Amino acid sequence: MPVIEATSEDTHSIAAKLRNAPVRGLSAADRIAAVARLASTLLHRADQGDLDFLAASGGLSPAMSRWALQMTLASVTPASLEAFLGSMALPGHRAVPVGLATVLLSGNVLTAPARALLLPLLMGVPVVARVSSREQAFAALLHDQLSDGCPSMQALAQGLALVAIDPATVPGKHAFQTLLGVGDVVSVYGSDHTCAEVRRQLPPGVAIVEHGHGLGVGVLGAAANTDDEGTEALADRFALDVAAYDQRGCLSPQVIFVEENGWVSPQRFAEALHHALARLAVTLPRGPLDHHVGAQQVQFRGVGAALGRLFEGDGWSVTYEGELPVRPTPGFRNIAVHSYADDATLMAKLASLGRHLKVVGYAGDELRPAFTQALPSPLAPRVCAPGEMQTPPFTVVWDGLPAWHGLVRYVAT
Amino acid sequence: MRAALAARVRAIIASQDTHPKPVASEDTHPKPDDASSASSASGDTQPVMFTTEPDPSEDTHLSPLLLDLAAFQAQHVDPYARLCEAQPGRSHPLDWAPALPTDVFRYTRVAAHPASEDTHSFRTSGTSSGARGTHPFRDLTLYDAAAHVHARRMLFPDVPRIPLVMLAAHPDDAPESSLSYMLGRFETWFGAGPATWCLRHDALDLGALTTALTTAQQRGTPVALLGTSFAFVFAEDGLTQRFALPPGSRIMQTGGYKGRTREIEPAVLRQMLSARYAIPEDFIVAEYGMTELSSQLYEASLRDRLMGHPSPRRHLVPPAWVRATPVDPETLAPLPPGRVGVLRIDDAANLDSVAAILTSDLAASAPDGSRGIELHGRATGAALRGCSLAIEEALSARARD
Numbered sequence: 001m002p003v004i005e006a007t008s009e010d011t012h013s014i015a016a017k018l019r020n021a022p023v024r025g026l027s028a029a030d031r032i033a034a035v036a037r038l039a040s041t042l043l044h045r046a047d048q049g050d051l052d053f054l055a056a057s058g059g060l061s062p063a064m065s066r067w068a069l070q071m072t073l074a075s076v077t078p079a080s081l082e083a084f085l086g087s088m089a090l091p092g093h094r095a096v097p098v099g100l101a102t103v104l105l106s107g108n109v110l111t112a113p114a115r116a117l118l119l120p121l122l123m124g125v126p127v128v129a130r131v132s133s134r135e136q137a138f139a140a141l142l143h144d145q146l147s148d149g150c151p152s153m154q155a156l157a158q159g160l161a162l163v164a165i166d167p168a169t170v171p172g173k174h175a176f177q178t179l180l181g182v183g184d185v186v187s188v189y190g191s192d193h194t195c196a197e198v199r200r201q202l203p204p205g206v207a208i209v210e211h212g213h214g215l216g217v218g219v220l221g222a223a224a225n226t227d228d229e230g231t232e233a234l235a236d237r238f239a240l241d242v243a244a245y246d247q248r249g250c251l252s253p254q255v256i257f258v259e260e261n262g263w264v265s266p267q268r269f270a271e272a273l274h275h276a277l278a279r280l281a282v283t284l285p286r287g288p289l290d291h292h293v294g295a296q297q298v299q300f301r302g303v304g305a306a307l308g309r310l311f312e313g314d315g316w317s318v319t320y321e322g323e324l325p326v327r328p329t330p331g332f333r334n335i336a337v338h339s340y341a342d343d344a345t346l347m348a349k350l351a352s353l354g355r356h357l358k359v360v361g362y363a364g365d366e367l368r369p370a371f372t373q374a375l376p377s378p379l380a381p382r383v384c385a386p387g388e389m390q391t392p393p394f395t396v397v398w399d400g401l402p403a404w405h406g407l408v409r410y411v412a413t
Numbered sequence: 414m415r416a417a418l419a420a421r422v423r424a425i426i427a428s429q430d431t432h433p434k435p436v437a438s439e440d441t442h443p444k445p446d447d448a449s450s451a452s453s454a455s456g457d458t459q460p461v462m463f464t465t466e467p468d469p470s471e472d473t474h475l476s477p478l479l480l481d482l483a484a485f486q487a488q489h490v491d492p493y494a495r496l497c498e499a500q501p502g503r504s505h506p507l508d509w510a511p512a513l514p515t516d517v518f519r520y521t522r523v524a525a526h527p528a529s530e531d532t533h534s535f536r537t538s539g540t541s542s543g544a545r546g547t548h549p550f551r552d553l554t555l556y557d558a559a560a561h562v563h564a565r566r567m568l569f570p571d572v573p574r575i576p577l578v579m580l581a582a583h584p585d586d587a588p589e590s591s592l593s594y595m596l597g598r599f600e601t602w603f604g605a606g607p608a609t610w611c612l613r614h615d616a617l618d619l620g621a622l623t624t625a626l627t628t629a630q631q632r633g634t635p636v637a638l639l640g641t642s643f644a645f646v647f648a649e650d651g652l653t654q655r656f657a658l659p660p661g662s663r664i665m666q667t668g669g670y671k672g673r674t675r676e677i678e679p680a681v682l683r684q685m686l687s688a689r690y691a692i693p694e695d696f697i698v699a700e701y702g703m704t705e706l707s708s709q710l711y712e713a714s715l716r717d718r719l720m721g722h723p724s725p726r727r728h729l730v731p732p733a734w735v736r737a738t739p740v741d742p743e744t745l746a747p748l749p750p751g752r753v754g755v756l757r758i759d760d761a762a763n764l765d766s767v768a769a770i771l772t773s774d775l776a777a778s779a780p781d782g783s784r785g786i787e788l789h790g791r792a793t794g795a796a797l798r799g800c801s802l803a804i805e806e807a808l809s810a811r812a813r814d
Binding site for chain 1: 492493495496499500512513514515516517520521741742743745753754755771772773774775789
């Protein structure tokens with residue numbers, strides 16, 4: 001395993017070595033080729049053993065782990081990476097990569113480290129990453145595959161260090177504080193509380209890019225709900241959004257709002273979503289249920305049954321809750337469907353989620369721009385089609401910031 | 414029908430009420446000197462036990478009573494009726510009624526009677542978004558009977574009365590707290606004189622606590638300290654002196670920390686309390702109660718020690734009218750001993766709400782095959798969420814923005 005249990009001293013020496021890593025001297029073409037080759041290798045050569053390993057570590061089923069790999073890496077092509085680097089260009093300026101990025105990973109989405117680790121490397125920025133205590137397998141797999149690859153991939157591997165640090169211990173606390181100070185920028189993935197803690201402990205002169213709490217919602221307006229067939233297809237697409245990563249990510253939908261007076265009633269849509277989740281469970285089964293989530297699931301489903309309608313199956317549930325207040329879902333393919341009367345009501349419900357609303361899956365291609373324009377401030381979610389909530393392009397704008405934010409500095413030429 | 418059901422519940426509770434009648438009449442306090450008999454639990458001599466039977470076994474009338482209660486409640490409690498319709502036969506292999514999740518108490522009224530007939534309403538302490546559950550009562554006679562009989566058996570089996578020191582809010586200060594209500598009743602039933610109430614507006618009166626304990630120490634009179642875990646931690650953080658409380662003294666601590674103080678593992682907390690007050694760990698008893706219930710569970714250690722059990726047990730013992738069952742979160746079927754699941758509690762004293770309750774707590778049946786359970790804590794999904802966020806947290810965070 002390439003994950004190092006690092007002390008404060010280890011962290012210093014790792015950082016010093018990374019700042020001189022060969023990735024800094026690698027040409028953009030070589031970096032593009034290396035990242036694209038890594039993605040291709042993972043996509044096409046990951047065997048059942050790898051998938052079982054990832055599944056066991058990440059808590060997803062092997063089938064969902066494979067799906068996650070495909071969805072995360074399919075858009076990592078030489079053309080897309082070249083376009084991304086090209087998009088960084090600023091007239092009259094040169095983009096200069098920072099010397100070292102520190103990344104604090106979260107463990108709830110299996111393949112999230114791909115973007116967090118590979119984009120800096122693509123830009124020529126070495127990375128020291130603290131892996132999640134819960135999920136280390138995918139980051140380790142990335143490192144292993146890079147190390148076993150061509151010389152350019154090996155150069156990337158030498159620019160990537162994975163460390164495990166437990167700040168609950170005294171040596172871990174020191175190591176963590178060191179980690180926060182060794183890079184030019186810290187990217188933190190985690191809860192709002194984690195982000196705030198990191199911000200508080202950050203030494204002067206180190207930038208921070210926060211990826212805090214988030215959630216997604218689905219919206220099915222009456223204008224997109226005009227016949228049985230189309231609405232069933234939409235249910236299938238929303239079901240994929242719910243099932244993806246077992247609904248554990250910050251892009252996972254927690255509720256789907258269905259406008260009244262559409263062709264299919266909100267309650268019937270909830271039932272259609274239930275059937276869609278049942279179909280999906282055959283090809284993409286849910287991972288094992290943790291006791292804690294199990295207890296929350298019991299509450300979620302029971303409240304749905306007692307106050308609305310519950311449609312449940314072996315590994316998923318849909319509650320129909322009308323216009324009741326939106327309430328927590330435990331994830332793991334437990335989703336609530338709520339009705340709304342008109343756009344004003346919907347906007348008020350969305351506004352209550354504030355900046356935490358990171359993605360909206362909105363049905364109706366031609367209606368999406370108007371919906372997006374009407375979103376009240378400060379909402380700035382990514383608005384996409386149903387079925388695409390959890391599969392943003394690899395280099396997509398994230399939390400309202402371009403993917404290179406914090407990783408480059410611009411020098412006038 | 415309600416009256417007949419109430420009589421059946423009352424009969425089971427009464428069948429467990431084997432101790433002598435209280436030395437003083439209801440609602441009057443004996444003089445503090447009456448506590449002298451409490452020293453019988455010193456350990457030097459075999460204490461006089463008011464109840465000498467082993468753990469209460471499940472009453473043979475309980476299963477049919479629970480089914481009849483469920484039928485009555487499904488007729489009169491709307492959310493429970495909907496649940497029963499939605500989950501027909503979920504528990505059929507054992508012929509158990511569907512159980513209502515405690516969260517339902519947060520979103521709607523759970524009662525078999527109209528609000529106009531409420532005499533008391535207890536409320537939960539809330540969540541991050543501030544949503545609180547409410548448990549309305551038409552009367553508290555069953556609650557009182559249940560609390561009295563089981564506390565007598567598990568907490569005070571050897572003493573008719575004992576000075577009480579409360580590390581919890583007085584019922585006047587917390588009229589919606591079921592714990593404060595219960596402790597107020599304990600003052601009447603088991604207290605040797607007025608209790609010392611040490612928690613006011615979430616602040617611990619360390620002076621009052623110190624005075625009460627020093628007095629007990631000087632007089633050689635055992636005391637019972639009853640309160641919440643976080644209040645005991647407040648005391649631990651605030652007290653500078655240690656006490657050598659007389660033999661027979663005991664502690665009942667209950668509840669989680671709810672973010673009010675640092676959290677301490679139960680075994681570590683017991684060690685701390687034992688060292689602070691010189692009370693043997695077996696005399697430090699955890700209580701498990703919930704706003705949504707009318708009965709309580711207690712650890713068996715004090716009772717076991719008094720009865721000469723060679724290795725007093727730490728698991729929680731339900732009274733005869735309560736069934737505590739860890740269930741599988743997916744199938745809701747009971748789990749075999751040792752397997753951790755979601756704690757289901759069937760409390761026959763919950764006459765006017767719903768008897769069958771699904772908690773958010775994790776538990777396993779006691780390994781000794783008794784009716785007891787080992788608690789594995791409150792479920793939390795935070796560990797799995799990472800950067801994802803439940804809507805409730807988003808809404809509460811939004812409120813703080």
